[in-house]
Structure formats: C-alpha cells, structure tokens
Amino acid sequence: xxxxxxxxxxxxxxxxxxxxxxxxxxxxxxxxxxxxxxxxxxxxxxxxxxxxxxxxxxxxxxxxxxxxxxxxxxxxxxxxxxxxxxxxxxxxxxxxxxxxxxxxxx
Amino acid sequence: xxxxxxxxxxxxxxxxxxxxxxxxxxxxxxxxxxxxxxxxxxxxxxxxxxxxxxxxxxxxxxxxxxxxxxxxxxxxxxxxxxxxxxxxxxxxxxxxxxxxxxxxxxxxxxxxxxxxxxxxxxxxxxxxxxxxxxxxxxxxxxxxxxxxxxxxxxxxxxxxxxxxxxxxxxxxxxxxxxxxxxxxxxxxxxxxxxxxxxxxxxxxxxxxxxxxxxxxxxxxxxxxxx
Numbered sequence: 001x002x003x004x005x006x007x008x009x010x011x012x013x014x015x016x017x018x019x020x021x022x023x024x025x026x027x028x029x030x031x032x033x034x035x036x037x038x039x040x041x042x043x044x045x046x047x048x049x050x051x052x053x054x055x056x057x058x059x060x061x062x063x064x065x066x067x068x069x070x071x072x073x074x075x076x077x078x079x080x081x082x083x084x085x086x087x088x089x090x091x092x093x094x095x096x097x098x099x100x101x102x103x104x105x106x
Numbered sequence: 107x108x109x110x111x112x113x114x115x116x117x118x119x120x121x122x123x124x125x126x127x128x129x130x131x132x133x134x135x136x137x138x139x140x141x142x143x144x145x146x147x148x149x150x151x152x153x154x155x156x157x158x159x160x161x162x163x164x165x166x167x168x169x170x171x172x173x174x175x176x177x178x179x180x181x182x183x184x185x186x187x188x189x190x191x192x193x194x195x196x197x198x199x200x201x202x203x204x205x206x207x208x209x210x211x212x213x214x215x216x217x218x219x220x221x222x223x224x225x226x227x228x229x230x231x232x233x234x235x236x237x238x239x240x241x242x243x244x245x246x247x248x249x250x251x252x253x254x255x256x257x258x259x260x261x262x263x264x265x266x267x268x269x270x271x272x273x274x275x276x277x278x279x280x281x282x283x284x285x286x287x288x289x290x291x292x293x294x295x296x297x298x299x300x301x302x303x304x305x306x307x308x309x310x311x312x313x314x315x316x317x318x319x320x321x322x323x324x325x326x327x328x329x330x331x332x
Binding site: 006007008009010011012013014015017018019021022023024025026027028029030037039040041042043044045046047048049050051052053054055056057058059060062063064069070073074076077078081082086087088090091092093094095096097098099100102 | 127151161166168181185192198267268270274275278281301314315318
C-alpha cells in the first residue's frame with residue numbers, strides 16, 4: 001500500500017470526525033431547535049448521497065462501466081428488498097446472482 | 107444495560123430479528139474485508155477501521171477511493187461527508203442517548219440499523235434496548251466479518267467470483283428503499299444517482315457522490331408542490 005502512514009492517519013481522522021458528528025446531534029438537540037425544513041434537507045441529503053453511492057458502486061468500476069454481473073446482482077437484491085424479503089435473503093441473492101452470471105461462458 | 111436484559115425487554119421476536127440483521131452485516135463485513143485486502147490493504151486495516159469508524163458505507167468509500175489512486179485526504183473527507191447523516195440521527199433520538207459516561211459508548215453505536223430500529227419502537231425503554239442490542243451486535247459482527255473476509259481475500263484472490271462485490275450496493279439500496287417511497291425524496295435520489303453516474307467518467311473517486319448533492323433541492327420543491 002502506498003504511503004501507509006498517511007492512509008492510517010486519514011482513517012483515524014475519519015474515525016474521530018465520525019464520532020464528533022455522532023456526538024453533535026444529542027448535544028445540539030439539548031441547546032437549539034432545528035427548523036423542520038432544515039431537518040428535511042439533512043435527511044434528503046443523506047438519502048441522495050447513499051443513492052449516488054449505490055449507483056456508482058453498482059454500475060461503475062474506475063472511470064468505466066462495471067459489466068453485467070454486479071449490476072444484475074444488485075438489481076435482484078433491489079427487487080427482493082422492494083418485495084420486503086428478509087435482509088439476509090437480499091444480500092445472499094445479490095452475491096449468488098453475480099457469482100452465477102460470472103460462471104456463464106460469455 | 108446488559109445484552110440479556112435488552113433481549114428480555116424486547117422479547118424474542120424483535121431480538122431474533124436484530125440477531126439476523128447483525129449476521130447479515132457480518133456477511134457484508136466479509137465482502138468488505140475481502141475487497142480491502144484484494145485492493146492492497148493489509149489484513150489488520152479493514153478490521154481496525156471497522157472497530158473505530160463503524161459505518162459501512164463510509165468505509166467502503168474510503169478504501170475504494172484509496173484503491174483507485176485518490177488521496178488519503180479526499181478519502182477521509184468523502185467518508186466524513188457520507189457520515190454527516192449521523193448528525194440528523196442524533197437529533198432524531200434525544201431519548202436514547204442520555205447524559206453520563208455511557209454516552210460515549212452509546213454515541214459510538216449510532217449507525218443506520220440501530221437508529222432505524224430505535225425509531226420503530228414507541229416506549230423509551232424499548233427504544234434504548236433496541237438501539238443498544240443492535241449497536242452492540244454490529245460492533246461485534248462488523249469487525250469479525252471484516253477479519254474473516256480479509257483472511258478469505260488473502261487466500262482466494264478472485265473474490266469477485268463469489269459475487270461479494272454485489273453485496274454492498276444491494277444492502278445500501280435495501281436500507282434506503284423505505285425513504286424512496288416518498289415522492290420528493292425519490293426524485294432527488296434518482297437525479298443525484300444520474301449526476302453521479304454521468305460525472306464518474308471524468309471526476310476523481312469520491313467527488314461524483316458529492317456532486318449528487320446538487321439534486322437535494324428537488325426534494326423540497328416537490329414537497330411544497332404536493
């Protein structure tokens with residue numbers, strides 16, 4: 001791994017920053033009240049960020065497209081989640097679909 | 107609160123559901139550890155990160171950016187931004203995290219799953235029990251899964267053959283689906299995903315997700331129009 005010390009330092013910064021964000025909510029809550037509009041924006045921001053993460057991790061690899069197997073696995077997992085299948089079923093079906101497609105002689 | 111008393115407070119049905127959820131997260135941890143070592147990280151790195159950060163999506167993003175050649179600073183900033191949602195979680199759960207020395211432990215256990223479970227309970231005692239049981243389970247299962255995956259990844263080099271790379275996006279998708287039933291949020295999420303995909307071709311890793319935030323105002327406009 002390149003510049004290992006810098007990577008470990010960055011990881012520790014991420015851990016400390018994440019803890020500070022987790023701590024900020026309960027502390028702020030007891031001092032100030034947030035307008036409903038700001039809370040809605042924060043919530044929507046988290047969902048948009050996660051949706052973008054799903055799109056990029058499911059469909060892309062580097063600067064290009066990820067091929068067929070991974071997107072197909074995620075799609076099967078997504079459909080099962082939409083039909084309210086248990087979490088474990090969603091996860092295993094996504095992996096199994098991707099693995100099976102990779103076994104096909106394409 | 108002990109594991110046993112939290113289990114008793116919640117009853118076997120809810121507790122069993124939490125245990126299954128923790129097992130699933132452990133399996134995602136396997137994919138996380140395997141992806142980390144096959145990207146060139148040492149075995150201890152994903153395990154230590156899993157213990158200290160304890161927030162899956164930011165950790166996947168962090169190792170993904172570094173593995174793709176991004177700078178450590180950009181990786182930490184992107185991970186922190188993904189974790190900014192914990193601010194609204196903390197604001198939403200005043201009755202769960204109460205002052206005192208336990209606050210440090212309870213604060214670290216704040217994650218998507220523990221918060222969703224606490225929000226689904228009505229009484230404060232049950233909220234605290236669900237949050238604590240799920241959070242403690244995650245703290246055990248996520249690093250343990252990462253360790254198993256890191257060892258597996260060191261032995262089996264082609265983890266993609268097992269389909270492990272499809273697990274993470276599927277899990278995040280499953281977690282955000284309930285929020286996407288809201289029309290405004292769904293429009294903003296789809297637009298954000300499209301922005302991220304289109305910009306992946308030319309932006310360095312981590313930035314496409316941040317650029318997606320430009321779609322957030324869509325959620326408000328729709329809500330006001332409705």
